[in-house]
Amino acid sequence: MTSAVDTIAAIASAPGAAGVGVLRVSGPAVPAIARHLLGRDPQPRHAHFAVFRDALGELIDQGLLLYFPAPASYTGEHVLELQGHGSTVLLDGLLRRVCQLGARLARPGEFTERAFLNGKMDLTQAEAVADLIAARSQAGARAALHSMEGMFSRKVDALLQALIALRVHIEAAIDFPEEEIDFLADPAITRQLDALRERLADLLREAQRGVRLNDGLRVAIIGRPNAGKSSLLNALAGSERAIVTDIAGTTRDVLRESLSLDGVALELADTAGLRETDDPVEREGVRRAHGELARADVALLVTDTQHAEHDLALLSDLPASVERLVLINKIDLAHTHSRYETRADAIWVWASAKTGEGLDALRDYLKQLAGAGSGEGAFSARRRHVLALEQVAVHLDSAADVLLATRAGELAAEELRQAQHALGEITGTYSSDDLLGAIFSSFCIGK
Ligand SMILES: Nc1nc2c(c(=O)[nH]1)N(C=O)[C@@H](CNc1ccc(C(=O)N[C@@H](CCC(=O)O)C(=O)O)cc1)CN2
Numbered sequence: 276m277t278s279a280v281d282t283i284a285a286i287a288s289a290p291g292a293a294g295v296g297v298l299r300v301s302g303p304a305v306p307a308i309a310r311h312l313l314g315r316d317p318q319p320r321h322a323h324f325a326v327f328r329d330a331l332g333e334l335i336d337q338g339l340l341l342y343f344p345a346p347a348s349y350t351g352e353h354v355l356e357l358q359g360h361g362s363t364v365l366l367d368g369l370l371r372r373v374c375q376l377g378a379r380l381a382r383p384g385e386f387t388e389r390a391f392l393n394g395k396m397d398l399t400q401a402e403a404v405a406d407l408i409a410a411r412s413q414a415g416a417r418a419a420l421h422s423m424e425g426m427f428s429r430k431v432d433a434l435l436q437a438l439i440a441l442r443v444h445i446e447a448a449i450d451f452p453e454e455e456i457d458f459l460a461d462p463a464i465t466r467q468l469d470a471l472r473e474r475l476a477d478l479l480r481e482a483q484r485g486v487r488l489n490d491g492l493r494v495a496i497i498g499r500p501n502a503g504k505s506s507l508l509n510a511l512a513g514s515e516r517a518i519v520t521d522i523a524g525t526t527r528d529v530l531r532e533s534l535s536l537d538g539v540a541l542e543l544a545d546t547a548g549l550r551e552t553d554d555p556v557e558r559e560g561v562r563r564a565h566g567e568l569a570r571a572d573v574a575l576l577v578t579d580t581q582h583a584e585h586d587l588a589l590l591s592d593l594p595a596s597v598e599r600l601v602l603i604n605k606i607d608l609a610h611t612h613s614r615y616e617t618r619a620d621a622i623w624v625w626a627s628a629k630t631g632e633g634l635d636a637l638r639d640y641l642k643q644l645a646g647a648g649s650g651e652g653a654f655s656a657r658r659r660h661v662l663a664l665e666q667v668a669v670h671l672d673s674a675a676d677v678l679l680a681t682r683a684g685e686l687a688a689e690e691l692r693q694a695q696h697a698l699g700e701i702t703g704t705y706s707s708d709d710l711l712g713a714i715f716s717s718f719c720i721g722k
């Protein structure tokens with residue numbers, strides 16, 4: 276039996292005691308399983324009260340039974356939902372019964388994978404389903420809903436159509452060389468290509484914001500011991516009260532905290548002081564801190580008026596994509612007032628982690644970087660989408676180069692074909708089994 280015609284089943288609700296628990300079944304055996312459990316044919320999309328019994332007629336639970344005939348269901352297959360009491364023991368019993376009646380246990384994400392394979396949604400939408408469930412902030416959840424509803428996919432598809440139109444245009448020009456006119460010299464082609472590159476740059480920026488909304492803004496806090504890094508973390512987390520995790524590694528390793536600032540997620544990493552050292556353990560800490568910085572969206576240097584000039588060296592050698600923030604802490608000791616300045620090298624904020632003075636400016640800036648207030652137009656995205664869009668940009672740039680330099684239409688068309696392929700990988704038009712496996716296996720069971 277191939278997996279496409281297997282009937283799959285899983286508990287779709289979270290484990291533990293709950294008011295109601297949901298079991299989900301999808302596949303061709305659903306009508307027969309439903310008839311068995313209900314004692315008659317279920318009415319489509321109707322909530323039936325049912326008494327669930329095992330093979331010997333013993334009571335398992337009582338609850339509701341809903342039948343969604345194909346193709347009007349989540350997966351596009353026949354779907355059955357059994358809503359029992361929210362007890363792991365009872366739901367396990369019900370799951371065992373459903374498996375006796377012809378279903379097998381679903382793999383993680385297998386319901387959504389089938390929805391994707393049956394054309395109910397594209398890959399970006401399927402990924403957004405998982406991101407929605409995992410969202411840790413209001414803004415992240417809203418953005419994931421937008422992607423699930425197709426906001427990101429529509430933009431990718433529109434770009435794909437424009438790209439195909441341009442490629443057809445160029446290929447037509449290659450195909451009629453005898454026409455005397457040099458079609459490739461047509462300024463309309465360059466204009467089209469430039470417009471495409473601009474749209475892509477916009478989409479790339481939106482997708483980068485989408486990753487920040489989805490994953491949380493990654494802020495690496497750096498600074499010498501006693502600069503006030505922990506105090507700052509507590510001040511930011513305390514007033515926002517939503518510390519989610521607090522994973523302390525070994526000494527001098529990186530300490531992470533997730534928090535939500537007015538509905539946007541931040542991932543703070545408190546790193547070891549970044550100084551030159553001969554101690555091998557501390558050196559390893561410093562190495563990790565550098566790794567953390569390279570992955571961060573924001574490098575937040577905590578220092579004070581005395582040490583600022585010296586500590587600023589810690590911000591050199593960072594990739595250009597990392598936002599730089601300098602917090603001049605302990606202004607209560609220096610008897611200065613809070614303020615902030617946008618300087619060429621970084622945003623500077625004068626504040627006190629102890630009294631809280633001036634921290635609002637820092638919060639506002641972090642929220643803005645995290646994508647707060649981006650509102651109705653914001654969608655969630657994943658790193659793989661950003662990488663694919665960057666690939667598209669590389670190919671479009673090459674296409675522009677070869678067109679300008681050599682008028683080599685075939686080469687330009689080939690670059691556009693590759694750009695098309697990279698775009699198609701985002702929504703799953705072109706996707707390998709490996710990619711699909713990697714994506715769906717990270718889902719929850721029952722999703
Ligand atoms: N009980 C229950 N609640 C749930 C889900 C579910 O599967 N079961 N969902 C699971 O994620 C989410 C809702 N998503 C769903 C998406 C599509 C369809 C569906 O039946 N689609 C059909 C019919 C659409 C229509 O009538 O307009 C279709 O696409 O053809 C159902 C749920 C959240 N709540």
Ligand SMILES: Nc1nc2c(ncn2[C@@H]2O[C@H](COP(=O)(O)OP(=O)(O)OP(=O)(O)O)[C@@H](O)[C@H]2O)c(=O)[nH]1
Nearest residue numbers: 499500501502503504505506604605608627628629
């Ligand atoms: N007066 C004043 N003291 C502060 C301020 N911020 C932190 N401190 C004090 O500075 C000391 C060090 O603060 P921490 O937050 O532990 O500094 P840290 O950078 O995390 O230090 P390590 O954990 O050793 O890396 C503590 O005694 C804090 O109370 C501030 O804004 N004003």
